[in-house]
Amino acid sequence: MLLTKEATLDLYFPIDDSLTIRDQIYHFVRQLIMDGHFSHKDRIVEAQLAKKLNISRTPVREALHSLEREGLLESIPRVGYKLRSMTRKDVAEICEIRIVNETLAAKWAIQRITPELVPMLEENIRASEEMARKGNPRKFVGLDGKFHEIIQRASGSERLVELCMLLRDSMMLCRVKSIYTSETVLEALKGHWAILHCIRHCAYDEVGRTIREHLNYAKQNILKVAFPED
Structure with missing residues (x-):
């Protein structure tokens, strides 16, 4: 112990x-x-x-x-x-920077798209859905991180991967168990499906809006649970 x-x-x-x-x-x-x-x-x-x-x-x-x-x-x-203690301002700031970085990663991934990318993302989402259905939403933590990492690595920039992962890890300081319910996981996965749709169809201009909506949902969920007194 x-x-x-x-x-x-x-x-x-x-x-x-x-x-x-x-x-x-x-x-x-x-x-x-x-x-x-x-x-x-x-x-x-x-x-x-x-x-x-x-x-x-x-x-x-x-x-x-x-x-x-x-x-x-x-x-x-x-x-x-x-x-490290996190404030509402920290969460909002990290989320906004993540939106910029992960939009860039997704756009570069679309430019460099390979035949393996879409099946890998789809497999990840289906595995997450299965975990939620089985009542294991906490396992979504790793799968969620992997989904974003797949896109980041497909960008072809290791420097961008490092920046994205560092920001996500900082955000994890505010993650609490109550965030990961089957309901919130399935709602978050709607965002993953939307991002996958953009990548599948090379929707270069749409992917930024989709990522912003997805990460803003995550931000609001974290703020609601981590700072309930505010």
Whole structure:
């Protein structure tokens, strides 16, 4: 069990000899964050993490610093780290930048379209629909990210892929379990089908509007659940 200051988590740390210890810790903690294992009340304590994993504190400290620089964690003096706090302004800003970047990715993907692109996207959407029907909407998180990543990689620009994924990961800090209901997943998938329609028919001018509508829906859903008091 991994003890944070306010939370206890089941912990399995896979070993990957192709990476340094520091990089393994970085990817491990980052995945815990993306999977929603930490709440904003939890504290990630360097010494406790190092002790649990039976490694020195130096690679743990370096990994946590990297996650802080990436904008996923923030440091609390003499305590440890916590998830970076997000505001309504942050969510709106990230969403607007995502719209610009992902529209560009989709347009470049249309310009470079291959025979494999449309079937890959369609398979992803159908898998998401199946998860929703089976009552596993939380599994939509990974499939949703994969849908957008397929389009981004089809753009042919690794730099654009990195920017898009960084912004999406930042948005994940506001994702909460209640967002992922079968109803919200199926509604989001309408946006995926619309984006796929644009790509299938090379609707270069229409795809930007479709992506804006899709990401604005996601933004409003996040704001409603993550900031209910506003």
